Amino acid sequence: MLIRNYQDADEEGWLRCRILSFLHTAYFDNVLQKKETYTNPSIELVAVESGQVVGLLDIEYEDVSGTVCTLCSGRGGMIWNLAVHPDYQRKGIGALLLAEAERKLKTLGIFEIEAWTRDDQWVNGWYQKNGFTQMESYLHVFITGEKVSNFVQSSISNLEPVVVEAHYSGNEKEKIWKTFDRVHDCNGYYKQLTPALDN
Numbered sequence: 001m002l003i004r005n006y007q008d009a010d011e012e013g014w015l016r017c018r019i020l021s022f023l024h025t026a027y028f029d030n031v032l033q034k035k036e037t038y039t040n041p042s043i044e045l046v047a048v049e050s051g052q053v054v055g056l057l058d059i060e061y062e063d064v065s066g067t068v069c070t071l072c073s074g075r076g077g078m079i080w081n082l083a084v085h086p087d088y089q090r091k092g093i094g095a096l097l098l099a100e101a102e103r104k105l106k107t108l109g110i111f112e113i114e115a116w117t118r119d120d121q122w123v124n125g126w127y128q129k130n131g132f133t134q135m136e137s138y139l140h141v142f143i144t145g146e147k148v149s150n151f152v153q154s155s156i157s158n159l160e161p162v163v164v165e166a167h168y169s170g171n172e173k174e175k176i177w178k179t180f181d182r183v184h185d186c187n188g189y190y191k192q193l194t195p196a197l198d199n
């Protein structure tokens, strides 16, 4: 298993790995047909086994503090994509991808990482095991069917919204959980890196 920088030729394998890894998570319908690219500089890594992309990690990092991250106080890196193919999970690949990204961030003088993830307990467990601390949380709310028209109106005549994805950051979370069928906590994690460069 090799960890290396993403190359354009990896795109199809990257997309397939991401879709399969999300299949049984709260991100099951977050499907990409093109790999994401970033405005700011980024570290984009893949784990490759027998020519197949089995893991991926993208971190967009800041030249100027506050342009990408919200939880970091200095220049930080934001994890936008992290996935390990289900057949290769729990073999340490996620941790190896993170370690390589951290090594690269440190050489760039960046010592803070931020990530946001929904409420899959085992994914939150992975972040905690790998040194991240939960700092914040808000809700991702999906509204479908008849409920949409009760809560969301279109300003264009004859245009009726039928699916809404919304963010809730208020104090009445319980009410939101009770009112809508699909609600996720979205948890913000932060990790401070030690300045010393590991080998």
Ligand SMILES: CC(C)(COP(=O)(O)OP(=O)(O)OC[C@H]1O[C@@H](n2cnc3c(N)ncnc32)[C@H](O)[C@@H]1OP(=O)(O)O)[C@@H](O)C(=O)NCCC(=O)NCCS
Residues within 6 Å of the ligand: 021, 022, 025, 027, 082, 083, 084, 085, 088, 089, 090, 091, 092, 093, 094, 095, 096, 116, 117, 118, 120, 122, 123, 125, 126, 129
């Ligand atoms: C989170 C993820 C990247 C971790 O990668 P990984 O290579 O499987 O993780 P590691 O081998 O480094 O760490 C293993 C630990 O992660 C957790 N974990 C990983 N996969 C798991 C699974 N399928 N079931 C339960 N726990 C799991 C456990 O805590 C596990 O430790 P344990 O085996 O001692 O119980 C990977 O499981 C994944 O792709 N998850 C789905 C995609 C996702 O939700 N990405 C994040 C979106 S922000």
